[in-house]
Amino acid sequence: MMEIPDEKKRFCIFGAGSIGCYLGGRLAAAGCSVTFIGRKRIRDELRHSGLCLTDFTGTKIHVPPDGFCFETEADAAGEADLVLVTVKSAGTLEAGQTLASVLNGDTVVVSFQNGVSNTGWLRDSLPHQTVLAGMVGFNVLNRGMGRFHQGSEGGLEVEQHPDFAPVSPVFARAGFPVKQRKDMLSVQWAKLLINLNNPVNALSNLPLKDQLSQRPFRQCFSMAQKEALAIMDVAGIRPAKLTPVPPRWIPGFLNLPDRLFQILAGKMLAIDPLARSSMWEDLEAERITEIDYLNGEIVHLAEKLGQSAPVNSRLIALIRDAEAGGNRTWSGDALHNELDRARQVS
Numbered sequence: 001m002m003e004i005p006d007e008k009k010r011f012c013i014f015g016a017g018s019i020g021c022y023l024g025g026r027l028a029a030a031g032c033s034v035t036f037i038g039r040k041r042i043r044d045e046l047r048h049s050g051l052c053l054t055d056f057t058g059t060k061i062h063v064p065p066d067g068f069c070f071e072t073e074a075d076a077a078g079e080a081d082l083v084l085v086t087v088k089s090a091g092t093l094e095a096g097q098t099l100a101s102v103l104n105g106d107t108v109v110v111s112f113q114n115g116v117s118n119t120g121w122l123r124d125s126l127p128h129q130t131v132l133a134g135m136v137g138f139n140v141l142n143r144g145m146g147r148f149h150q151g152s153e154g155g156l157e158v159e160q161h162p163d164f165a166p167v168s169p170v171f172a173r174a175g176f177p178v179k180q181r182k183d184m185l186s187v188q189w190a191k192l193l194i195n196l197n198n199p200v201n202a203l204s205n206l207p208l209k210d211q212l213s214q215r216p217f218r219q220c221f222s223m224a225q226k227e228a229l230a231i232m233d234v235a236g237i238r239p240a241k242l243t244p245v246p247p248r249w250i251p252g253f254l255n256l257p258d259r260l261f262q263i264l265a266g267k268m269l270a271i272d273p274l275a276r277s278s279m280w281e282d283l284e285a286e287r288i289t290e291i292d293y294l295n296g297e298i299v300h301l302a303e304k305l306g307q308s309a310p311v312n313s314r315l316i317a318l319i320r321d322a323e324a325g326g327n328r329t330w331s332g333d334a335l336h337n338e339l340d341r342a343r344q345v346s
């Protein structure tokens with residue numbers, strides 16, 4: 001890996017969806033060799049239109065169909081120097097097993113997935129490869145027909161490792177200066193705390209900006225975080241600081257009155273009216289969500305410690321219900337009452 005010049009490095013994106021197409025497209029636009037592995041429906045879209053990548057600052061990048069390769073079988077990953085795994089968490093085990101049959105020992109694999117377990121699962125399947133934890137700090141919406149939109153600011157973070165260091169400037173050229181960190185598990189737990197809003201956003205059926213502008217929805221998010229922080233405390237898990245506000249202060253910050261929250265949050269996080277959570281996208285597309293790997297991790301941790309996590313458990317139940325066709329347009333007050341009731345009953 002070290003001997004190959006940066007500009008010749010071959011990237012494979014395993015899981016061509018929102019994050020995969022956005023990251024891979026930006027790398028292709030920066031002149032990298034990129035092969036996507038994904039589903040036929042996405043291949044057919046990209047074959048006609050290529051990729052149109054936009055962001056919250058107004059950037060617009062077009063990558064023509066001949067600017068990348070797209071395969072529906074994993075064999076093409078065998079040629080790659082770096083594989084970015086961007087499937088949803090439920091697809092990780094299959095991705096690991098598939099990659100194990102095609103990768104050579106020099107390939108570096110980075111999981112750019114949410115949740116705290118994916119990297120470990122990939123390592124179990126790929127004992128001969130360097131497998132690194134990654135974190136995507138921004139939001140991407142699939143707008144259809146090859147159009148992917150980054151709706152919020154945020155960067156990439158990757159586990160510090162000598163096999164990743166040479167490739168880091170390539171990401172910077174593509175517009176993603178990567179923060180290389182030693183404490184990726186703390187980063188992943190901190191990201192998971194932020195992702196506890198995913199079910200709240202999905203159940204609100206609103207763009208993130210609208211949802212977060214309403215205090216009752218923020219209070220739901222705050223309750224889920226507060227509960228998670230208490231359980232993580234018992235487990236000795238210290239989340240990293242990813243935002244200007246330290247993790248422990250975020251629940252209180254979310255509880256602020258609307259006007260004050262909007263002023264302070266507006267100074268800290270650029271987010272545009274299109275941004276939505278990927279859990280909302282999953283419900284919209286009638287797919288099973290990642291709830292078990294996000295709020296489910298909190299409930300699982302609580303159970304291991306002989307504790308309970310009624311707020312996160314209730315959010316899981318409501319998402320299950322929404323997956324089965326139930327209510328997915330909650331008002332902030334109704335959702336807040338529902339979670340409050342669950343907390344009081346336990």
Ligand SMILES: NC(=O)c1ccc[n+]([C@@H]2O[C@H](COP(=O)([O-])OP(=O)(O)OC[C@H]3O[C@@H](n4cnc5c(N)ncnc54)[C@H](OP(=O)(O)O)[C@@H]3O)[C@@H](O)[C@H]2O)c1
Nearest residue numbers: 015016017018019038086087088091113114136139140278
């Ligand atoms: N979207 C965001 O804004 C965002 C932000 C930060 C982090 N993340 C995290 O990034 C990860 C990816 O999220 P996403 O929103 O990009 O998911 P996504 O849009 O569902 O993309 C994943 C794609 O991979 C495909 N896939 C799954 N298994 C495959 C296989 N074995 N072979 C080929 N293709 C396969 C999926 O197809 P099927 O649907 O048919 O399985 C889907 O098209 C998640 O862990 C998510 O939490 C997302």
